[in-house]
Amino acid sequence: MGAALAMLNRLASTVVLDRLGLRKPVERGVYQATKGGFTAAGAAGRAFTSARKLAAPQRPKPSGDPGLFDLTPTEDQAMIRETVAEFAAERLRPAAIEADARCAAPATVLRTIADMGVTLVGVPEALGGVGDERSAVTNVLVAEAMAHGDMGLAVACLAPSAVSTALVLWGDAEQQATYLPSFVGDNVPAAALVVQEPHALFDPFSLRTKAYRTPSGFVLDGVKSMVPRAAEAELFVVAADVDGRGPALFIVESRSSGMSVESDPGMGLRAAGMGKLRLDQVTVPATALLGGGKAEVYAECVRLARIGWCALAVGTAQAVLDYVIPYVNSREAFGEPISHRQGVAFKVADIGIELEGMRLLTYRAAARAEQGKPYAREAGLARRLCAEQGMRIGNDGVQLLGGHGFVKEHPVERWYRDLRAVGLAEGIVLV
Secondary structure, three states: OHHHHHHHHHHHHHHHHHHHOOOOOOOOOOOOOOOOOOEEOOOOOOOOOOOOOOOOOOOOEOOOOOOOOOOOOOHHHHHHHHHHHHHHHHHHHHHHHHHHHHOOOOHHHHHHHHHHOHHHOOOOHHHOOOOOEOOHHHHHHHHHHHHHHOHHHHHHHHHHHHHHHHHHHHOOHHHHHHHHHHHOOOOOOOEEEEOOOOOOOOOOOOOOOEEEEEOOEEEEEEEEEEEOOOOOOOEEEEEEEEOOOOEEEEEEEOOOOOEEEEEOOOOOOHHHOOEEEEEEEEEEEHHHEEHHHOHHHHHHHHHHHHHHHHHHHHHHHHHHHHHHHHHHHHOEEOOEEHHHOHHHHHHHHHHHHHHHHHHHHHHHHHHHHHOOOOOHHHHHHHHHHHHHHHHHHHHHHHHHOHHHHHOOOOOHHHHHHHHOOOOOOOEOOOO
16 A cells, blocks of 8 residues: 555646646756767766665565466555556647657656655655555556557666666665666656667677676677656666677666767657667776676566557557557548547457457566466567557557547557567666
8 A cells, every 4th residue: 555655646746736836947958869969978977876775685575476366456456547547648649749759758747756656666665755565567557558659768767766776676776776766766767678789680689789798897799779758867777798608687877988979860760769879999997787687677677568569559559559440430431430430449449358358468478477477488479469469459549530540630640659679678677
């Protein structure tokens, strides 16, 4: 109940102040990811220092196993989902068109999501968070509700929590003490989990970004793509191949020498302010290695990220369904609604059927991860179904709107572009 109340209280205070006009507009800078693009040495990051010493890293406990196959959200989870869904409808959906055009999320939206305390969920109370149990299912519900407003903005809002979740799950005592206090404070840093690379047929387990050992630590060299809020990010968790032996995760601060970012807007997810991260002989200490460089840690990171993308696909696909049903019922051709035509009605029904399958597999994978059970198979099945059917649902949504599906007056074309990312994106979000 503590997690739900913390999030509800933060949101309520923010929304009430906004509605009453008592909150002064908060702008944290002009975003550079516009049509002209940007190239910079990286954001002027803060100095992350350890505020206290931890005797041991704090890990969330697996949630209890009810012994039944029941994926119904708990009362607390339902409250959080309802709250986030309201935020997505009131704040994300109206801001999505402009954010897509500007290739940047509005500062006020990012500030509001930080005030809501999304990064607190899953962080143990001993570290300033609001939960001592794994929260994969809650994170899935949050991602799904946000994506129903807009997937690009959802990615921008959830990117910092991916880094805080990685630190909670795999960070050692020193790493947690150094970085996590910033994510549970009032000024949450922009951060990104960076796995993707800009080459065809990318395999997250065969990375071209390299990390070479040195007497004092590591040297990172390579190029990363699909980095959310790249121009302003202060902290990165970067995947790199260590001495040709396999991939691992590294904590890299934006003020590190040799690191630069540039704009890299794509077909979809434009509101997330995607960019490239160039690592040119970036030196990091040995303490930057996350999870001890263990292969199973990196594999778990990839799987949890894929479950996160499935949740985003479910939320966006639900938005498509919710939009096309009233459209086909109101749009008339030959004197009757086009929904009376079997070709239209069957297509809408297929969207609903496949969407429920996507949701079921995603929830099951998250539930097994949360309970500490093996979930590689479930994550793989969810990823495959959500990648294929999510893209098909986006395409069918455009088709059902006919000519209207091709123009920006209706949001379905944007959702179609965003859904195509589900089958190729790695990292970025984490549950």
